[in-house]
Amino acid sequence: MFPNSLFVAIVPGLFERSGRGIPYILPRELRAEIAISVGADIVVEGPPMGIMGSGQYSLCLCRMFKALNTDYIPRGYKPVEGMDEILKRINMGHHVAPKPYKIVDKTANEIILKGKLEEDNYVITSFSNSLSKIGFDFTGKFIFVERIEGVSGTLIRESILEDNFDNVLDMMPSKTIEVLKREIKNDAIIYGLRDEERILDTANNYAFEELSELNLFNDKLAQNIVDNRPFNNIGEIEDAILQGFSTHFRQRVLSILENPIPKKLISKYIDNYPSVIRILGYKNDDCLEKFKKKVNNENISLF
Numbered sequence: 478m479f480p481n482s483l484f485v486a487i488v489p490g491l492f493e494r495s496g497r498g499i500p501y502i503l504p505r506e507l508r509a510e511i512a513i514s515v516g517a518d519i520v521v522e523g524p525p526m527g528i529m530g531s532g533q534y535s536l537c538l539c540r541m542f543k544a545l546n547t548d549y550i551p552r553g554y555k556p557v558e559g560m561d562e563i564l565k566r567i568n569m570g571h572h573v574a575p576k577p578y579k580i581v582d583k584t585a586n587e588i589i590l591k592g593k594l595e596e597d598n599y600v601i602t603s604f605s606n607s608l609s610k611i612g613f614d615f616t617g618k619f620i621f622v623e624r625i626e627g628v629s630g631t632l633i634r635e636s637i638l639e640d641n642f643d644n645v646l647d648m649m650p651s652k653t654i655e656v657l658k659r660e661i662k663n664d665a666i667i668y669g670l671r672d673e674e675r676i677l678d679t680a681n682n683y684a685f686e687e688l689s690e691l692n693l694f695n696d697k698l699a700q701n702i703v704d705n706r707p708f709n710n711i712g713e714i715e716d717a718i719l720q721g722f723s724t725h726f727r728q729r730v731l732s733i734l735e736n737p738i739p740k741k742l743i744s745k746y747i748d749n750y751p752s753v754i755r756i757l758g759y760k761n762d763d764c765l766e767k768f769k770k771k772v773n774n775e776n777i778s779l780f
Contacts, residue, residue: 562590
């Protein structure tokens, strides 16, 4: 579609936690290798996904789009009733934003959908909201791609843990499977690995005030942790975590207990993001030089 363009992939980096709040299957440098193997020209490190709220992560990612001088933003979506109108308005450059149980067009001052969107579609509206906030003109920049059906993340994770890819051969590129098989032999799989001692230490020993200041925490959640301790295992902590708006809230809170970062520090991080554009991988030297000229940012570093 754009033969002379660079395809830049953004791979979440710090703390190696996914949007579900759980450990990624592979560390960032290997995820970058996979991205290059399936067509990316450059891979840059993105914000720490699993310890942020969706709005915080979206804002960081959109700041990265702006810093990269992005021309087009491919994004997958699931076709549901009302989504075509949302996509149309976003590509018109309208400030479409998610609100509790509705989607609003702030440019036209209209409610364009009542109810909740699924995760993939919600993220698109979150991008529109964040890009509007930072003053980035995204008119006509999104390339919306309908999600491929029949791909199961659960089956893929099971295939990796069992080292048997027979049931997912049509769900992943062969190059990706090659890297996964190699890294299984190298014992590089990090899925399911948590610093449980650190989580228990934070939950059992942080004062109420310290807990309430952590990212994703509020006073009610902090008090519930205090009231239910001491904890002997992670399962007991999960039971004490109140259900949030996101279905993955409990796992994200565990990641915060594992990496106890205060809200104020996250806010400073977002305000200055990206302070450095860190390259995790690149296809060849020509792509790297083209990227540097396109971005024109002195704060570029190699991982």
